[in-house]
Amino acid sequence: LEEYYFEQHTAYHMTSNGSNVPNRCMRGSLKICSKSVIFEPDEVNKPILKVRMVVIATQSLALKHHRSGHHFLTCCFSLHRASRLDKLGDQTAMIAANLQSRLARASFDKNSFQSVCERPHMECEAEMVSPLVTNPGHVCITDCNLYFQPLNGYPDSVVRIELHSVRRIYKRRHGLRPLGLEVFCTENDLCSDTYLKFYNTKDRDELYYYIATFLENHIAEHTAESYMLQWQRGHISNYQYLLHLNNLADRSVNDLSQYPVFPWVISDYNSLQLDLLNPASFRDLSKPVGALNTERLERLLDRYRDMPEPRFMYGSHYSSPGYVLFYLVRVAPEHMLCLQTGRFDHADRMFNSVGETWKNCLEGGTDFKELIPEFYGTESSFLKNLLHLSLGRRQGGGQVEDVELPPWASDADDFLQKMCSALESQHVSEHLHEWIDLIFGYKQRGSEAIAAHNVFHPLTYEGGIDCDSIEDPDQKIAMLTQILEFGQTPRQLFTTPHPQRITPRFHNISTGTSLSATPNDMESFEDLTEESKKLAWSNMNKLSLQSSHKIHKEAVTGIAVTLSGTSIFSTSQDSTMKMLSKENGGLQRSVSFSNMVILSLSLSLTSYGRRQDTLMGHDDAVSQVCWRDDQLYTASWDSTVKVWKCVPTDISSNKRTRFELLAELEHEAGVNTIALSHAGTLLGSGTKEGTLSVWDLASFSLLHQLTCHSGKIHQVSFSPDSRNILSVAEDSCLKVTDVQTGMLLSTVLAEEEQRCFCWDGNTVLSGGQSGALLVWDLLASKVIHKIPAHSGRVTYIWMNEQCSSVITGGEDKQIMLWKTQY
Numbered sequence: 001l002e003e004y005y006f007e008q009h010t011a012y013h014m015t016s017n018g019s020n021v022p023n024r025c026m027r028g029s030l031k032i033c034s035k036s037v038i039f040e041p042d043e044v045n046k047p048i049l050k051v052r053m054v055v056i057a058t059q060s061l062a063l064k065h066h067r068s069g070h071h072f073l074t075c076c077f078s079l080h081r082a083s084r085l086d087k088l089g090d091q092t093a094m095i096a097a098n099l100q101s102r103l104a105r106a107s108f109d110k111n112s113f114q115s116v117c118e119r120p121h122m123e124c125e126a127e128m129v130s131p132l133v134t135n136p137g138h139v140c141i142t143d144c145n146l147y148f149q150p151l152n153g154y155p156d157s158v159v160r161i162e163l164h165s166v167r168r169i170y171k172r173r174h175g176l177r178p179l180g181l182e183v184f185c186t187e188n189d190l191c192s193d194t195y196l197k198f199y200n201t202k203d204r205d206e207l208y209y210y211i212a213t214f215l216e217n218h219i220a221e222h223t224a225e226s227y228m229l230q231w232q233r234g235h236i237s238n239y240q241y242l243l244h245l246n247n248l249a250d251r252s253v254n255d256l257s258q259y260p261v262f263p264w265v266i267s268d269y270n271s272l273q274l275d276l277l278n279p280a281s282f283r284d285l286s287k288p289v290g291a292l293n294t295e296r297l298e299r300l301l302d303r304y305r306d307m308p309e310p311r312f313m314y315g316s317h318y319s320s321p322g323y324v325l326f327y328l329v330r331v332a333p334e335h336m337l338c339l340q341t342g343r344f345d346h347a348d349r350m351f352n353s354v355g356e357t358w359k360n361c362l363e364g365g366t367d368f369k370e371l372i373p374e375f376y377g378t379e380s381s382f383l384k385n386l387l388h389l390s391l392g393r394r395q396g397g398g399q400v401e402d403v404e405l406p407p408w409a410s411d412a413d414d415f416l417q418k419m420c421s422a423l424e425s426q427h428v429s430e431h432l433h434e435w436i437d438l439i440f441g442y443k444q445r446g447s448e449a450i451a452a453h454n455v456f457h458p459l460t461y462e463g464g465i466d467c468d469s470i471e472d473p474d475q476k477i478a479m480l481t482q483i484l485e486f487g488q489t490p491r492q493l494f495t496t497p498h499p500q501r502i503t504p505r506f507h508n509i510s511t512g513t514s515l516s517a518t519p520n521d522m523e524s525f526e527d528l529t530e531e532s533k534k535l536a537w538s539n540m541n542k543l544s545l546q547s548s549h550k551i552h553k554e555a556v557t558g559i560a561v562t563l564s565g566t567s568i569f570s571t572s573q574d575s576t577m578k579m580l581s582k583e584n585g586g587l588q589r590s591v592s593f594s595n596m597v598i599l600s601l602s603l604s605l606t607s608y609g610r611r612q613d614t615l616m617g618h619d620d621a622v623s624q625v626c627w628r629d630d631q632l633y634t635a636s637w638d639s640t641v642k643v644w645k646c647v648p649t650d651i652s653s654n655k656r657t658r659f660e661l662l663a664e665l666e667h668e669a670g671v672n673t674i675a676l677s678h679a680g681t682l683l684g685s686g687t688k689e690g691t692l693s694v695w696d697l698a699s700f701s702l703l704h705q706l707t708c709h710s711g712k713i714h715q716v717s718f719s720p721d722s723r724n725i726l727s728v729a730e731d732s733c734l735k736v737t738d739v740q741t742g743m744l745l746s747t748v749l750a751e752e753e754q755r756c757f758c759w760d761g762n763t764v765l766s767g768g769q770s771g772a773l774l775v776w777d778l779l780a781s782k783v784i785h786k787i788p789a790h791s792g793r794v795t796y797i798w799m800n801e802q803c804s805s806v807i808t809g810g811e812d813k814q815i816m817l818w819k820t821q822y
Contacts, residue, residue, distance in 0.1 A: 089473025767794020
């Protein structure tokens with residue numbers, strides 16, 4: 001499918017219409033590729049000529065009166081001999097030998113360095129990849145720049161990329177082998193700055209890790225999970241998220257066999273007005289294109305059931321070089337001509353109409369293609385015949401010109417604007433995760449793919465066939481060519497259901513009352529807005545210490561504040577609970593539990609400073625308790641979480657309350673921490689062995705359980721909207737898990753173990769071993785501020801509902817009161 005780009009020369013194409021008509025001379029570039037010679041005129045409206053190397057007559061290989069003639073002849077004669085060999089494997093081997101000989105005779109010219117002070121790290125042979133053509137040359141990387149020097153000196157004698165300008169790098173599969181590396185100097189652009197293919201994986205990986213090490217000091221590495229978190233929270237658009245997923249799944253605009261794939265989202269191409277509030281205007285994103293038409297799907301399934309192994313539902317893929325150039329022929333005619341051996345496709349098979357193309361994708365027996373990113377971009381030239389290409393005449397007599405647009409689009413720019421609006425619409429935002437499951441996720445293969453009617457030929461999947469196991473070189477090359485021409489399924493990024501995007505419609509689904517607020521208390525919070533909380537979190541790096549109090553003899557283990565905010569309660573490893581005045585810092589109460597607190601749960605009537613009751617509920621130490629709406633939740637090292645109902649008793653009884661056991665949630669290890677969602681409908685638990693569990697409190701059933709940490713989990717907490725849950729553990733990791741799907745969204749490795757935290761879903765305030773408070777930007781996966789605090793590890797953090805007051809406790813026996821400064 002691809003050819004090597006060996007040489008380029010300035011040349012003239014001589015034409016004559018007859019013996020009495022003078023010759024016409026057309027200036028242009030003569031490109032010598034491994035299997036063809038291409039003449040590209042300087043005048044863009046003139047046709048490109050492509051002649052296969054095998055049909056060139058040896059006596060015609062001459063460049064008269066040109067100083068490059070000798071080099072041209074030598075190169076062409078060698079490649080012509082290779083093209084005349086009978087076996088495809090022999091042709092490929094001879095071309096490769098020719099290439100390696102040329103590369104071995106040259107090396108990177110260090111006179112091309114930008115500065116004499118640069119220190120080279122490595123040099124190797126590689127190819128610069130572009131659609132259908134690879135350009136051989138030499139790569140050199142220094143402490144400042146990445147260089148590529150092409151053998152043919154085209155498009156420049158040397159290509160240079162400054163390392164400090166690099167924003168993203170991706171390892172790529174090229175020709176089904178792990179040899180590619182793509183470099184981006186921008187964050188959200190479709191096109192990269194360079195795509196290199198190496199001759200062995202070792203060279204590729206060495207260059208990758210050198211650049212990655214350089215980037216560690218400048219930018220954060222992004223994964224599919226970190227981009228997912230940004231998208232789910234609305235920090236990047238649907239378009240940007242799909243671009244990032246395509247990049248992570250080996251899709252590149254430089255590789256037509258793995259071009260970025262985008263979905264059809266609109267199904268209405270006939271109305272005069274496009275109604276983006278009507279669900280009927282949109283395509284069903286939970287189904288592949290081939291399953292959108294029920295009647296066609298039934299025919300395909302009948303064939304599938306009768307098919308011998310390996311079975312597949314669709315005879316063509318949703319993305320292939322032919323489909324990509326079908327859309328882009330008006331802006332990249334040279335690629336179509338290369339693919340079609342110098343000819344355009346039949347006029348009636350060209351991209352003539354958006355509506356006709358959609359209809360054929362719905363009804364055609366072999367057409368299941370999706371779209372490309374250009375349909376949601378800002379450049380509309382691919383819809384117009386601006387180059388005045390002669391693309392043929394249709395059966396109806398009309399000349400193929402611009403693409404026919406739907407009635408609801410006034411022009412090409414308006415069409416793209418409405419397509420973009422549709423992609424970013426509420427409806428698509430709520431359903432895009434379903435399409436991601438099909439293309440990049442758990443419905444891509446296996447039983448889930450069969451159930452979703454999403455089964456393609458095994459050749460299209462990564463690892464579907466091992467070409468290296470094919471010994472016959474002719475068969476291997478034929479198989480590889482077939483795979484590349486047929487299209488390839490993106491690399492699978494997710495193996496569990498993708499979470500839904502959080503859209504404005506869902507923001508209030510889990511808002512509930514405060515943990516212990518009464519209606520009268522709620523009135524005092526009526527003026528609180530989401531904006532004020534956001535403002536407080538945006539100023540979390542400006543926490544100011546108001547006072548500190550050393551009232552315990554051992555490390556502080558817990559902190560709570562009365563609803564009025566006037567008194568602070570704290571517990572400690574010294575087996576005491578103390579009541580502190582928030583206003584003057586005076587000690588108001590002190591209750592000692594001796595050693596009983598270690599083995600049982602103590603309920604205190606603080607107004608009298610005495611123990612009211614003791615509930616023997618666990619076989620080992622109680623690690624944490626939560627209280628919500630007359631229900632008590634207790635976690636223990638006996639590997640259980642118990643849910644109790646507080647039942648009032650007769651006033652004449654010696655006991656004022658009694659507790660009924662409602663449920664016992666069993667774990668495989670001691671439970672170290674629990675947390676309730678803000679609506680009180682979910683419970684999260686973390687064990688000593690690093691297992692995170694999410695429970696449905698309506699049915700007391702387990703929703704998700706995953707071992708996401710390699711050590712004891714110190715704390716878990718739901719985000720304010722209860723969509724995600726954050727956990728910190730002994731492995732020094734902060735991990736975000738999606739509550740709906742149980743998918744791990746983000747992992748951030750801290751420099752030291754973090755013990756406790758508060759968060760708003762995006763920003764985290766945590767306390768660690770050193771005693772400092774850290775402010776994290778989870779989306780960027782980095783610490784944005786460090787606040788000196790305790791002299792020992794931070795053991796507890798409390799934050800008020802307004803997010804404006806913070807109280808911390810530490811191993812240094814101190815309680816510190818903080819305020820956010822605006």
